[in-house]
Amino acid sequence: MNVGLVGVTGYSGSVLYELLLRHPNVDSVNLYGHSQKVAQSLESVLPQLRRGANILPYDSADIMKNNQMVFFDVSAGVTTELAKPFLDANFPVIDLAGDYRLKSRDAYKKWYKKEAPDEKYLKQSHYGLVDFTSSKGATYVSNPGCYATATILALAPLVINHLIDTTSIVVDAKSGTSGAGKSLSESTHFSQTNENLQLYKVNHHQHIPEIVDQLKDWDEDVPYIQFTTTLLPLTRGIMASCYTKAKSGITEEDVKNAFVQTYSDHTFINATEGVFPTLKQVIGTNFCDIGYQLNPVTHQIVIVSVIDNLLKGAAGQAIQNFNQMFEFKPDAGLDLIPVLP
Amino acid sequence: MNVGLVGVTGYSGSVLYELLLRHPNVDSVNLYGHSQKVAQSLESVLPQLRRGANILPYDSADIMKNNQMVFFDVSAGVTTELAKPFLDANFPVIDLAGDYRLKSRDAYKKWYKKEAPDEKYLKQSHYGLVDFTSSKGATYVSNPGCYATATILALAPLVINHLIDTTSIVVDAKSGTSGAGKSLSESTHFSQTNENLQLYKVNHHQHIPEIVDQLKDWDEDVPYIQFTTTLLPLTRGIMASCYTKAKSGITEEDVKNAFVQTYSDHTFINATEGVFPTLKQVIGTNFCDIGYQLNPVTHQIVIVSVIDNLLKGAAGQAIQNFNQMFEFKPDAGLDLIPVLP
Amino acid sequence: MNVGLVGVTGYSGSVLYELLLRHPNVDSVNLYGHSQKVAQSLESVLPQLRRGANILPYDSADIMKNNQMVFFDVSAGVTTELAKPFLDANFPVIDLAGDYRLKSRDAYKKWYKKEAPDEKYLKQSHYGLVDFTSSKGATYVSNPGCYATATILALAPLVINHLIDTTSIVVDAKSGTSGAGKSLSESTHFSQTNENLQLYKVNHHQHIPEIVDQLKDWDEDVPYIQFTTTLLPLTRGIMASCYTKAKSGITEEDVKNAFVQTYSDHTFINATEGVFPTLKQVIGTNFCDIGYQLNPVTHQIVIVSVIDNLLKGAAGQAIQNFNQMFEFKPDAGLDLIPVLP
Amino acid sequence: MNVGLVGVTGYSGSVLYELLLRHPNVDSVNLYGHSQKVAQSLESVLPQLRRGANILPYDSADIMKNNQMVFFDVSAGVTTELAKPFLDANFPVIDLAGDYRLKSRDAYKKWYKKEAPDEKYLKQSHYGLVDFTSSKGATYVSNPGCYATATILALAPLVINHLIDTTSIVVDAKSGTSGAGKSLSESTHFSQTNENLQLYKVNHHQHIPEIVDQLKDWDEDVPYIQFTTTLLPLTRGIMASCYTKAKSGITEEDVKNAFVQTYSDHTFINATEGVFPTLKQVIGTNFCDIGYQLNPVTHQIVIVSVIDNLLKGAAGQAIQNFNQMFEFKPDAGLDLIPVLP
Structure with a gap:
């Protein structure tokens, strides 16, 4: 071919x-x-x-x-x-x-x-x-899109199974500089990027509507999510740290079941309860690794996904x-x- | 003396x-x-x-x-x-x-x-x-504590003025490696830290009760907050990215007034609406710079504070x-x- | 098998x-x-x-x-x-x-x-x-050894063809931290390594006799060479910057011929006159890229080789x-x- | 004033x-x-x-x-x-x-x-x-100039006291990106600079004649020196690694005396025999730290100087x-x- x-x-x-x-x-x-x-x-x-x-x-x-x-x-x-x-x-x-x-x-x-x-x-x-x-x-x-992939994969099991208050979704996404491409800019000038964190396109990133379009396919009531992006002093990789309130009565078991059922047969997704992935463990690969945990005190679920943005x-x-x-x-x-x- | x-x-x-x-x-x-x-x-x-x-x-x-x-x-x-x-x-x-x-x-x-x-x-x-x-x-x-300082300063104006739903507070805090001190450990071994992000002590960081103790002084009803910490591939600095729902009816003006009134005469705090600080702009100084913005679509307030953790x-x-x-x-x-x- | x-x-x-x-x-x-x-x-x-x-x-x-x-x-x-x-x-x-x-x-x-x-x-x-x-x-x-490979490949065409004063060889070699392995040490603690350069084992690196053993196979008169190693704030890669006096009468043409004849049919070696390789261009590959140039003013030949130390x-x-x-x-x-x- | x-x-x-x-x-x-x-x-x-x-x-x-x-x-x-x-x-x-x-x-x-x-x-x-x-x-x-300062201070005691064969001087100088200033360029684009080493202006750096002008004031016979510059993946600092043959008969004592006599009363210069400075130890200060050592086997003297290029x-x-x-x-x-x- x-x-x-x-x-x-x-x-x-x-x-x-x-x-x-x-x-x-x-x-x-x-x-x-x-x-x-x-x-x-x-x-x-x-x-x-x-x-x-x-x-x-x-x-x-x-x-x-x-x-x-x-x-x-x-x-x-x-x-x-x-x-x-x-x-x-x-x-x-x-x-x-x-x-x-x-x-x-x-x-x-x-x-x-x-x-x-x-x-x-x-x-x-x-x-x-x-x-x-x-x-x-x-x-x-x-x-x-790269951010959309990392975010949707992190949230999918919870949205599909209607386990969360979708008005509470917060995504704090971070990316290395390769996501910004080859074009020169002040924010990717080494002396500026190095030893620094820089937020950009807060509430204006074009991957927000892409994420919401997809989530709505699973739950029509999903509203626009809270989503920020931070530029990291490293070259490759995206981490999407997601936070959302579990619906009343939802247990750790429910959350785990949702992830297991959704991803157990997906070659390139590894989702683990209570173990949060490092960014580096997926670099150079096509994997999306996900860690998740229901915090019994705040009743928030933390979901962290990592991908190589170029893969x-x-x-x-x-x-x-x-x-x-x-x-x-x-x-x-x-x-x-x-x-x- | x-x-x-x-x-x-x-x-x-x-x-x-x-x-x-x-x-x-x-x-x-x-x-x-x-x-x-x-x-x-x-x-x-x-x-x-x-x-x-x-x-x-x-x-x-x-x-x-x-x-x-x-x-x-x-x-x-x-x-x-x-x-x-x-x-x-x-x-x-x-x-x-x-x-x-x-x-x-x-x-x-x-x-x-x-x-x-x-x-x-x-x-x-x-x-x-x-x-x-x-x-x-x-x-x-x-x-x-370093994380406590960055987080409390970010949230104080909103908690003091009762502008937010305190059950919705989410803090995604990031720190450089100097916060981990001189002791050798796997997570601060250069080959492991470099080009990486690593979460640690998720839901277990000892600065959580310190933050809550202080917030409760301003609003007794503040519950335990959702707080995660991520180790950055850089040496100095903390960024606390905070998210919280504004109470119904709260406007951008209310939020701005709260920050202006709280911090206008504080030498080492600069709070700005709609402009988010970079980490590097406070390194080497005693400043805490804060950016904040009410997202009219999600009605979440994003507050980002940065400090030099050693200063x-x-x-x-x-x-x-x-x-x-x-x-x-x-x-x-x-x-x-x-x-x- | x-x-x-x-x-x-x-x-x-x-x-x-x-x-x-x-x-x-x-x-x-x-x-x-x-x-x-x-x-x-x-x-x-x-x-x-x-x-x-x-x-x-x-x-x-x-x-x-x-x-x-x-x-x-x-x-x-x-x-x-x-x-x-x-x-x-x-x-x-x-x-x-x-x-x-x-x-x-x-x-x-x-x-x-x-x-x-x-x-x-x-x-x-x-x-x-x-x-x-x-x-x-x-x-x-x-x-x-990793340093030995980078250094010998840089010097081989000149030593084999007897083009240089071998008593003048100086090698300023630099390596990322992966060469130091997984063992924790002060010099590979992130807060110490980052934004830093650290020399180590000056005149005492165990790859020196390995290099000299090999060079002597080509020219018995090669003496112990001047060789220093510097630890870089990056994970992978070695650069060996080599300097040596050309013998009297040796021309740019002679130098070029030596590299071309030695390496023209070597799959994993690319040697180029006047173009010095970046470290990154070989990372993830088995290549050794070499740049060389005879400086007509000092009559020194600069030879820079780069390899991925793990490949x-x-x-x-x-x-x-x-x-x-x-x-x-x-x-x-x-x-x-x-x-x- | x-x-x-x-x-x-x-x-x-x-x-x-x-x-x-x-x-x-x-x-x-x-x-x-x-x-x-x-x-x-x-x-x-x-x-x-x-x-x-x-x-x-x-x-x-x-x-x-x-x-x-x-x-x-x-x-x-x-x-x-x-x-x-x-x-x-x-x-x-x-x-x-x-x-x-x-x-x-x-x-x-x-x-x-x-x-x-x-x-x-x-x-x-x-x-x-x-x-x-x-x-x-x-x-x-x-x-x-920044490179000129680091290099001249490293070589001065040896040139002034006529201890070396000045035709053998080799300088392998390295600099962080702040030396390249604020102008955007491919070589200082973060994705290109990070995890990389890049040589530039080999044999053509404008600090070469500045160095030679000064050395000639001390020894008319100093020829053009061999000088290369390498861009480091860090923001601040210069390290000049200098190599030169000691004249016949010159001892470790002679070399040490030269550095002690030249610099003992200089507030901002610390020269130490056998201990090579790290780059980081001078960052944020006006110091020039120098380590030097006569290698008895090669009879080369290694001199390494470090400065904060902006100070x-x-x-x-x-x-x-x-x-x-x-x-x-x-x-x-x-x-x-x-x-x-």
Whole structure:
């Protein structure tokens, strides 16, 4: 199988490329630059990858002709336009950007501050949260956001089983700097980031409506959640520390059952009662590790999830979507070596 | 004025020593080692301080004879015993350890897992949260804990003014490794700490009852709060991210008024609506910077406070207590240069 | 093929285990603990690996019976004794520790401050610097040290081709903390290591005689080199910055030719004139990247090599030795994804 | 005494401002922005300083009228032009930039790639390496570069006493990111700098000719030295690791005598035989700590010096120059608290 990849130069794009090269069901990967007019050697932009490939000029017809599917790993706002011919042709796409994640065009305009995709295209798009939906049969898969993945996976068992007061949900999410990408900015200038914590987009992060859209699928009454993001002085990883009141009468047993039933057969999710994961234990892997505990004094449940933002939070989940789409083995291409220490 | 210092070798102890040496009302500082039998040169244990002083053997009578007051900066559990002669003699003490912070002996035993001080001594002790109480006239001042300081200062205006549902309080506190002191441990081994986040003492941190004791002084109905601590891959600083539901009808104006009224004349506290502090902006100083915002959608108030755990969270507040105790200028000895960048 | 691994719990041991599990010519890996009397689940000591294996008690006969070869990844001083039955039986061993690296027993005693292996065993041992020797036919392979690998690979083309004044060699080597292993120590306590540089073992590092032994094979006149080691505030990687005077008349062309001829067909070495590698570009891989430049003003040649100390500096080179020993593909099991970013 | 400061917004500029505010001989500090047309509040650009001051528009006549002297802490190339009226008026200036450091206009053009100051102005400028020259009587003081300070102080005793083969000098210098200033760049983007080492300006750093100019004052035969710079994943500090061959017959005693005689009465320099300083032990202070050792096997002398690049390497030495210029106490304004831990 030949696959296309538009956007190899970003952090998650290059990780995705390396995963695809090792994927047992992929024969070759063709690279494209979405704003590129002439071919460029990959070596010249990403020498660290030590690959002889070329990044080809962008041409949608060409992409569809030479590949059985294509990944888009570009900035928000780009695929709104670029994806149209693929959507029209029902050509298989996995889109790692945010353009097609939200259900409502208004929400997209409000949170992304960009023109939204057409309603018909939005309807065609499938939100690929692999642990709860299947991309089998989908042609256009919108791969979830990194914060959204970590947060939804932490809260899902409690929301699905209606164990909590959903008006009480508080998420204190933290991310390393790779989530901010390659663009230079003051907040990611080493002298500023190092030995520091910086909050950003408080109450305004575009993953909030994405999280709420999904939670509402399980419980219509879930309101907008309290969600903050803090930039960490480290490169990779997201930790979502979630807090929520258990409903009256809910016991530790109920909470544990919810997590066990929800995740016992999920290859890439490990949920443990009373043991909170460290961030590092998932780096370099596609795992989402979750610790949870009902505090009998406050009757709050603490749920802490950790993921590698470039893997389970981006390229790794994209591979899971790819596996679902084409009915490959669910963990194909994802037997990764953890970064230890 | 001559002051004694028991425990210069710890991280906050050495900072306290440097502050005392520069304090305009201090003539000399005598150092003592609480388990020391013979004098030892400071140079031999802390060459970085470049000071010719000796650490003298411990003798309570000697300390009282040669000093007008004494600071204890030792591990929890030590002053329970050591402080007795000073308490009996009403000799001025500022104690940076936790032994005399809690109001109840039972609580101390439960949270510290150590034998508690006698009731009469506990009564003699004054909890020196300088922004809300005065140590003037006190002889035994128990200096607040680092997490407790950051958290109480963040929540005080809302609790005092009864603006929030106190059963909803959630604190996600983060600390650098200096808070864990000099003792070697797996969680502070560089290869383990670096590029990592580690939760510890979830629901069991000994600063929880200290925080609640103080909040109850303002509102008897405050229950045990939800409080977690996360170890950061950086050396200095604490950030306490606090979340709480505003009571029905409470407006942004009410919240702002509470912070302005509470802190407008506090030299070392800067509280700002809608602007969240970075951790680094207080490092090297005695400031506590606070950002707060009522989220109109969730009706949660986010309050984020930052302090240097060794200064406002330990040695700096101890100097403030010292200034109050002896009626020196409130900011004497605390005009510090921030660590920039 | 079944292989044994003694010492999975150390940093390089667990990396080696992960590499072996993915190696195309390895059927199963049996784990042994060198001081272990009863079996222990790997999960209990290394939960991050998420592997169901057991670590078996140590028994040399058992190891030889159930495996076709064995890796030792234990502390220095252990295989001097443990390896004897394997050496006597000519059973294939790859030893990642330092015990059998030096040619002289006296040198071992002097630099390692331990009893040396017997002369006859030393003679049986092959120094497995894979880029210059082949382990084909060897039974006991001593895998090179991390600093030694980085330094020898940097200097080899110049020493082999007699282009430099070997009395002028200066090596300023730097390493992350993973090289110091899991043992707790003051110098690897996070608050001490972070934002710091610390020299250690200046002129006394045990890799010095190992480097010199090898260089002397190419040029008998090489004297003891000037070599210092500095501990970096990062986890993985070694950079060896080497300086040496070019002999009179040596040109940039001569230097370049030496590197090109020496390394042009070496899969895991990239040497480039005038472009100095960053440390990060090899992390997660088995590559050794080298930059070199003749300074026409000082007539010094600067050579900078970087490796991942746990891969090319330990487990990765061990796999290369394994491949040579059993005539597998030279790069079998080493197609690794770089840690980016 | 009133002093002016042009360029408070840079990293060393803000440190210098804080030092001046605490200096016992300074009454007030007036701030100027060299490209500024209207006044601007300091708070708006540097809120962390918590100072109410204004940055005034630039006007050389105004500066000379309202101050007894002025500091320039601006980018290289700016004072070449700006300083002229001050030089013409013999008005006291301390210039922290590189424009007037080199003796030769040609060297300046070659290394800085900018138009050089006029010959007559260069002659008027005094190179303010405070440990070896005195700025008493000087009107225009050029404050040394950070790398130059660390390197010259390490080598001075050996060069002055003619103990070494000066053709063998190798300097492997390392710096934190604050030396690169506030400008955003790829190499100081957190995801790139973190867990990395990056060489830069190999053989081309503009501090090389500055070092050589000074060494030649002590020994005319000193040639261009071998000097490389490596960017560290930390914010503050420089370590210069220097290597040089001792002349034949030179003993450990000779080397020690040279350091003792040169530095025994220097307040801010601590040189110790056989004990190598850590970087952190000088951070936050004006100290230069030096360790040195003659290796009897290689006959190389290793000299390692560490400074805080913003203090002894910039603002701290500028204060020392200020003290010399106006005959204040040599250590006035420099009793700083080390950053510990």
